[in-house]
Amino acid sequence: MADLKIEAVSMTFSLPNGSTIEALKDISLEIAQGELVSVLGPSGCGKTTLLNILAGFLAPTGGQIRLGKTEVTGPDRARGMVFQQGALFEWMSVAKNVGFGPRMAGRPRAEIDARVEGLLQSVGLQGFGDKAVYELSGGMQQRVALARCLANDPDVILMDEPLGALDALTREKMQGLVLKLWKETGKTIVLITHSVEEALLLGERLIVMAPRPGRIHAEYRLPFAARGVGEDLRMVKRLPEFGERRDEILSMIWEMEEEIMGKAEAPV
Amino acid sequence: MTLLLIYIALLATIWALTAWLSTRIRSRDGMAARKTVTFGDESAIRPSRVASVASVAVVFLIWAAFTGSSWTFIHAPADWQMRPIWLPPPENVWFRLLDIAANGYRNFTLWEHLSISIWRVFTGFFFGALIGIPLGFAMGLNSFLRGWFDPIVEFMRPVPPLALIPLVIIWYGIDEKAKIILLFLAALWIMAIAARSGVAGVKLSKVHAAYSLGASKWQLLRHVIMPNALPDIFTGARVAMGVCWGTVVAAELVAAEKGAGFTIMVASRFMQTDIVLMGIILIGVIGYSIDVAMRMLERWLVPWKGRG
Ligand SMILES: Nc1ncnc2c1ncn2[C@@H]1O[C@H](COP(=O)(O)OP(=O)(O)O)[C@@H](O)[C@H]1O
Ligand SMILES: [Mg+2]
Numbered sequence: 231m232a233d234l235k236i237e238a239v240s241m242t243f244s245l246p247n248g249s250t251i252e253a254l255k256d257i258s259l260e261i262a263q264g265e266l267v268s269v270l271g272p273s274g275c276g277k278t279t280l281l282n283i284l285a286g287f288l289a290p291t292g293g294q295i296r297l298g299k300t301e302v303t304g305p306d307r308a309r310g311m312v313f314q315q316g317a318l319f320e321w322m323s324v325a326k327n328v329g330f331g332p333r334m335a336g337r338p339r340a341e342i343d344a345r346v347e348g349l350l351q352s353v354g355l356q357g358f359g360d361k362a363v364y365e366l367s368g369g370m371q372q373r374v375a376l377a378r379c380l381a382n383d384p385d386v387i388l389m390d391e392p393l394g395a396l397d398a399l400t401r402e403k404m405q406g407l408v409l410k411l412w413k414e415t416g417k418t419i420v421l422i423t424h425s426v427e428e429a430l431l432l433g434e435r436l437i438v439m440a441p442r443p444g445r446i447h448a449e450y451r452l453p454f455a456a457r458g459v460g461e462d463l464r465m466v467k468r469l470p471e472f473g474e475r476r477d478e479i480l481s482m483i484w485e486m487e488e489e490i491m492g493k494a495e496a497p498v
Numbered sequence: 499m500t501l502l503l504i505y506i507a508l509l510a511t512i513w514a515l516t517a518w519l520s521t522r523i524r525s526r527d528g529m530a531a532r533k534t535v536t537f538g539d540e541s542a543i544r545p546s547r548v549a550s551v552a553s554v555a556v557v558f559l560i561w562a563a564f565t566g567s568s569w570t571f572i573h574a575p576a577d578w579q580m581r582p583i584w585l586p587p588p589e590n591v592w593f594r595l596l597d598i599a600a601n602g603y604r605n606f607t608l609w610e611h612l613s614i615s616i617w618r619v620f621t622g623f624f625f626g627a628l629i630g631i632p633l634g635f636a637m638g639l640n641s642f643l644r645g646w647f648d649p650i651v652e653f654m655r656p657v658p659p660l661a662l663i664p665l666v667i668i669w670y671g672i673d674e675k676a677k678i679i680l681l682f683l684a685a686l687w688i689m690a691i692a693a694r695s696g697v698a699g700v701k702l703s704k705v706h707a708a709y710s711l712g713a714s715k716w717q718l719l720r721h722v723i724m725p726n727a728l729p730d731i732f733t734g735a736r737v738a739m740g741v742c743w744g745t746v747v748a749a750e751l752v753a754a755e756k757g758a759g760f761t762i763m764v765a766s767r768f769m770q771t772d773i774v775l776m777g778i779i780l781i782g783v784i785g786y787s788i789d790v791a792m793r794m795l796e797r798w799l800v801p802w803k804g805r806g
Contacts, residue, residue: 285710307712317703320802321725330721331711364805382711 232298232308232385234261234284234418240292241279241444252443253279254290259437259446263385266412266419266455268433270426270479272487276444277422281388284420285309297385307331310384312375312392318363324374325350325359331382349377352414353407369400376411386418393428405431406463409455426479430454430472431463438479440486448482450475500578505560512552562588586772591779594772603773604764606756612780615750615758618674619742619788622681626738630686631731634693635723651690659684659745663752672753677746684745685738692734696727729803732796739792743785758784 241254253276261267269277282288284295286305295302297309310331311317318327326333328349329342350356353373363371372392379387392408393401405428412419423429429436434455440447452475454466466472536542562570565580567587573579582590599608606614636643637651662683670676700723708722750759758781765773796803 282706285706287706287709305706305709307710309710311707311710313703313707316701317707319704319708319722319725320805321728321800330708330713334708334711334713334717334721362802364802378707378711384710388710 232263232418234263234386234420235296236260236280236284236293237296238293239280239283239290239295241276241283241288242291254283255443255445257293257444257446261386261418261420261435263418264416265434266421266432267435267437268421268423268429269437269439270423270429270483271439271444271447272441272483272490273424275439275441277439278390279444280439281311281390281420281422284386285311285388307335307382308384309386309388310379310382312372312379312387312389314391315368315371315395318371318374318378320362320364322363323359324355324361324363324366327363327374328359328377328381330378335382345381346377349381352380352411353377367400369396369404372396372404373407376407380411380415380417384417386420389419389421391422391424394424401428402463408432409463412455426476426483427467430475430479431466436479438482441490447486450479501560501564505556508556508560512556513549516546516548516552558588561585583769583771586775590772591775595776595780598773598776603761604756611756611761612758612784614756615743615746616784618677618681618746618757619739622678622746623685623735623738623742625678625682626685626742627689627735629682630689631693633686634690634695635697635719635727637690637694638697638727639719639723647690651687651694654683654687655691659741660748663749667753677749677754680749681742681745684741688738688741689731689734692730692737693727696730697723699730700726728800729796732792732800732803736789736792736796739788740785743781743788747781 236257236259239254239257240252243251243253245251257280269280271277279288283290284302286295286302286309289303302309319330322330325343325346329346332342332345346359347356350359353376355370355373355377358366358370363374366374375392389408393404396404408419408421409432411417421429421432423432430452432455433450433452436450436452437446438448438450439445454469454472457466533539533542559570559572561567563572564574564578565582565585565587566573567589569587569589595608602608603611633647633651637647638644659680662680666676666680666683670679704722704726705718708718713721746757747759750757751763754760754763758777762774762777762781765771765777
């Protein structure tokens with residue numbers, strides 16, 4: 231089983247001026263295969279840093295990451311990434327973008343074409359294969375990014391605020407798509423977001439992080455993702471439990487931000 | 499001085515005339531016409547075609563009027579007329595062009611003079627790009643090589659290629675090789691810097707995406723970094739082409755036995771002002787054409803420029 235294990239991971243950045251930033255301190259977390267975990271927290275609490283470590287772009291200063299039995303030491307095709315925006319290759323058509331991974335792996339042409347076709351279908355972009363990516367809207371570009379990631383059949387999909395740059399309506403549709411793809415493919419997904427609603431809607435599990443040093447502040451198991459699959463997400467949002475949870479977490483983050491502000495404003 | 503005043507007067511008259519005409523004729527057309535704020539809104543500023551055509555016409559008109567040209571009815575007073583040895587009328591230049599196109603100049607046809615200059619530019623540029631682009635890539639991808647080549651490139655960048663002519667002549671004489679090397683040096687640094695900034699401009703998220711999709715270093719270079727740098731390389735190529743064209747003309751002024759610059763240099767020695775003017779106009783036209791061609795090539799080859 232390719233469970234994702236985060237074992238006592240710390241990350242301390244040393245700045246050129248000699249000071250240090252504890253971006254992450256002693257984070258431990260186990261994510262089972264097929265789980266959808268959302269990560270929430272005020273900006274600067276180390277979410278992106280954590281994701282970069284999971285992807286293998288950064289080596290933590292303490293602890294380790296393991297996927298199944300293998301230790302993560304660098305990026306590879308087992309862990310795909312979906313970025314907020316601007317990570318598509320605009321010199322390639324939509325289809326070429328989606329087929330990038332299999333093409334790099336030297337898969338046969340026919341197989342790549344078939345897979346790309348199928349994925350464009352799943353993300354609702356059938357017929358867009360020959361378009362240039364810069365001709366697409368932001369929401370469609372994120373569909374391409376999702377398809378490109380899935381084309382490689384990774385064990386884990388890491389998403390860093392993938393819907394953060396989209397308008398509210400598009401975002402809602404894309405949330406439904408993420409849930410649908412998760413259910414269809416059974417992938418492990420780690421999704422970073424700064425929208426409390428999105429974190430609640432999509433996460434089976436929700437990790438709330440706190441800053442300075444970046445650490446896990448609270449953890450929830452949530453029923454909404456399972457119910458949201460194939461359903462109108464607005465129905466889910468109207469559930470009384472959903473509202474309660476949202477208010478609870480919102481005030482938790484409020485407090486955290488108040489505290490940060492307080493620290494920043496306190497006289498030295 | 500009088501000339502400048504006449505020029506400004508013509509500009510103002512034609513401006514007023516077109517402004518008056520456009521309020522009468524094109525009172526309702528297009529989005530730009532519906533904008534009430536245009537002064538300061540750069541997007542509402544389009545080069546007026548009428549103004550461009552009129553501008554060229556005015557230059558020729560003044561030229562013709564002050565040189566006693568038979569192509570115009572308007573003439574400046576006799577004591578303001580230029581002597582042909584200072585400034586020949588446009589028709590002289592035109593007929594000289596036809597003459598040289600048919601009979602050649604100084605043992606070579608007009609086409610040979612022009613094509614040798616163009617050939618020199620392209621050869622020099624080609625080798626400059628051939629070395630400069632990989633050099634820029636190396637500087638963009640490796641700390642040691644960046645450190646090693648930075649002082650050289652940064653030192654050579656502000657040295658105008660013309661300043662190298664004496665040295666190149668001392669080392670390589672005045673033959674073909676010397677000119678190619680000069681142009682090579684003119685293009686080299688520009689292309690190296692363009693390629694370096696193209697590499698530096700790649701978004702980290704693209705690099706990360708490629709690696710986590712399983713790309714190797716070589717594949718990253720080939721499929722991400724190189725295409726990502728192409729727009730910058732093209733911008734550099736346009737600049738380099740312009741600099742090379744200017745440099746080749748200057749180099750031919752100093753030492754050559756054929757070429758566009760050679761033509762005007764020899765002509766000036768014999769006070770053949772019409773040939774000098776013809777040469778200058780041809781040099782301008784060719785330089786401009788090269789730039790237009792590069793821009794078309796750019797639009798065709800890197801349509802994604804600025805769309806990331
Ligand atoms: N490469 C880096 N060098 C120095 N400090 C960094 C670096 N990357 C992130 N940080 C710092 O680490 C902290 C966490 O950053 P980040 O992970 O981007 O937070 P988030 O994504 O939650 O907003 C911030 O204080 C940030 O300034
Ligand atoms: Mg972040």
